[in-house]
Amino acid sequence: MSDEIHFASARDLARRIRARELSAREVVQAHLDQIERTNPPVNAVVTLVAEEAMTRAREADERLAAGEPPGPLHGLPVAHKDTHATKGIRTTSGSPIFAGHVPDADELVIERMRAAGVVTVGKTNVPEFAAGSHTFNPVFGLTRNPYDLSRSAGGSSGGAAAALACGMHPIADGSDMGGSLRNPASFCNVAGFRPSPGRVPSWPAPAGWQTLGVQGPMAREVGDVALLLSVLAGPDPRSPIALETPGSAFAAPLDRDVAGLRVAWSPDLGGTVPVDPAVTGVLEPAVKVFEDLGCAVEEACPDLSGADEAFRTLRAWHWDVTLGPLLSERRADFKPSLAGNIEAGRGLTGADLGRAETLRTALFHRVREFFGRYDALLLPVSQVPPFDADTEYPGEVAGQPMHDYLEWMRSSFLVSATGCPALSVPAGFTGDGLPVGLQIVGPHHADLAVLQIGHAFEQATRHAARRPPLALSGQ
Secondary structure: OHHHHHOOOHHHHHHHHHOOOOOHHHHHHHHHHHHHHHHHHHOOEEEEOHHHHHHHHHHHHHHHHOOOOOOOOOOOEEEEEOOOOEOOEOOOOOOHHHOOOOOOOOOHHHHHHHHOOOEEEEEEOOOHHHOOOOOEEOOOEEOEEOOEEEEEOOOOOHHHHHHHHOOOOOEEEEEEOOOOOHHHHHHHOOEEEEOOOOOOOOOOOOOOOOOOOEEEEEEOOHHHHHHHHHHHOOOOOOOOOOOOOOHHHHOOOOOOOOOOOEEEEOOOOOOOOOOOHHHHHHHHHHHHHHHHOOOEEEEOOOOOOOHHHHHHHHHHHHHHHHHHHHHHHHHHHOOHHHHHHHHHHHOOOHHHHHHHHHHHHHHHHHHHHHOOOOOEEEEEOOOOOOOEOOOOOOOEEOOEEOOOOOHHHHHHHHHHHHOOOEEEEEEEEOOOOOEEEEEEEOOOOOHHHHHHHHHHHHHHHOHHHOOOHHHOOOO
16 A cells, blocks of 8 residues: 555646545655655755654545635655755755754645645755765765665755656755756656746745746656646745746646647757766667657757856856855865865856857857757766766766766756756666666747656656666665
């Protein structure tokens, strides 16, 4: 019975709770049991509020019994990303500076999830301040990949992705600047969606006009990603860039005939990034699935020149704006790579920022013209399969040295610079049994179309159904 619950889709669980075929208490308890059993070797959930969760589950059942209309996520257990402020629950951002921090208010994405009926069961692990795509920090340590405990779970939403893969929760909130929703999804065989900037409004946000970092949904199935997006998306007066489309636009089934779509595929982003042959070996047959679905597929990629410089400049500026004062006070409590990024931001001039914005604007128009010819772009999510968890980042990719902890993530962060919506969807496994994700990128604001295309691929392949052995009962 517990396997049936903790690996059921969020949509199915929500339906069964509304129909009173299952109680919220049964669902939450099954997931708490799975956390107790599978979390110790993985270290995905780092703060657990089990007693409070069961109280909230009982209250959810009582409200339903009293005839109160349930929200779309009524009774579903979720452990929230540890960079997202949760009222009354420790939120550390993976930093010793905030090791004991307990917020007195929820941030906007948590507000929306709780209003929709989720039951908070805890928090999921992150890299320090969500910087980097490998989840480790001095507060809670390392999160390991459930498919191979010697490998990285990715990041920065690494705890969320690993917990999903293990059946610890059915949906998860994440965030993505350079790949933090997509990379861990690829590494853990789940789905992660980077929505268009403004699709999921963020508040509080010290730099409310920035569009490089976004918040978004993760799940084991694309349909559940869309369900959570339907709750997270929609306008809010506290966000200056919030898009006006209501979240309900993502609530309908994603079924769509994709025959006739024009799909571009680039195994190396137009020759701009090295990719491990183990990754392309999985993705090349995956791309042929689109031909089987009736799409016209050809190898092509937009001109991404300037994307690297624009991303790195605007990212460094963001880190200085948000963390610069803390670095001045507590430098010893920052990992060297993040401190270096903040200091790079301090050294920027107005001319540097102006050049970055100009480069990014030119990039937008080249990509806009590219999507006048194609409906979607297929790319690797990550340039490598899950790497050794005991290293900070891969030292080389396909024989080329990586000079910092960002360089191996270029297949994701170059897409971030375009502002386009992008989905990581399970695409298969290497010969060593390591997950590999396919990145589906769509035109400006074409979030729904990207989800529909990803859903069609998922239904044709079913790679997400392969579970890590440690997550199955009796293993």
